[in-house]
Amino acid sequence: xxxxxxxxxxxxxxxxxxxLPKPPKHRxxxxxxxxxxxxxxxxxxxxxxxxxxxxxxxxxxxxxxCWRRLRDWEVRGVWLKVWRAFLSELNExxxxxWSESFLDGSFAPAKKGAAESExxxxxxxxxxxxxxxxxxxxWETTFTLHPRRKSGSRRRRSRRSG
Numbered sequence: 001x002x003x004x005x006x007x008x009x010x011x012x013x014x015x016x017x018x019x020l021p022k023p024p025k026h027r028x029x030x031x032x033x034x035x036x037x038x039x040x041x042x043x044x045x046x047x048x049x050x051x052x053x054x055x056x057x058x059x060x061x062x063x064x065x066c067w068r069r070l071r072d073w074e075v076r077g078v079w080l081k082v083w084r085a086f087l088s089e090l091n092e093x094x095x096x097x098w099s100e101s102f103l104d105g106s107f108a109p110a111k112k113g114a115a116e117s118e119x120x121x122x123x124x125x126x127x128x129x130x131x132x133x134x135x136x137x138x139w140e141t142t143f144t145l146h147p148r149r150k151s152g153s154r155r156r157r158s159r160r161s162g
Contacts, residue, residue, distance in 0.1 A: 007044045007095055011081045015089075019081045020073070109153035 009015070020040070023033035042060035046053060053063040060066065073079055090096045 007041045007048070008037065015085065016040070016082055019085060020078060021076060036069075039066050039069045043070050105110055 017036065020036045023036075039061050042056055043062075043066050044055060044058060045051075046066065049055075056063045087096070096121065098133050
């Protein structure tokens with residue numbers, strides 16, 4: 001049986017709504033803007049269920065609308081603002097134990113569907129774990145990453161070739 005109640009309570013929506021971008025105004029009209037709450041609930045349904053975008057139930061906006069808004073909000077830093085707002089509220093209520101917080105670095109590498117007997121592909125994509133971890137640090141710190149230096153690499157080459 002399908003759930004008929006909304007994924008967000010009214011109290012949660014009242015806290016999130018001001019943090020979401022307002023609908024753009026177009027001079028020439030265009031397709032009406034689908035309200036943020038319905039789109040957010042579609043995104044939450046996907047995240048909660050783990051389903052594919054194309055399996056989004058019809059009571060939510062079209063999957064491409066939800067996906068596009070998810071992407072745009074990520075680019076604009078909306079998710080970070082929402083996350084920080086909820087964290088600061090929990091912190092004010094003293095419901096967070098910062099001494100018990102940690103960053104989990106465990107992960108299982110994906111084999112990209114290769115058979116066990118096949119050699120691994122030479123092409124490697126970016127590790128999702130590394131980039132998501134790096135994104136958290138970049139959001140929360142002001143450090144500058146300097147490029148690595150290749151120290152001693154010339155010396156090793158000259159010995160081999162000589």
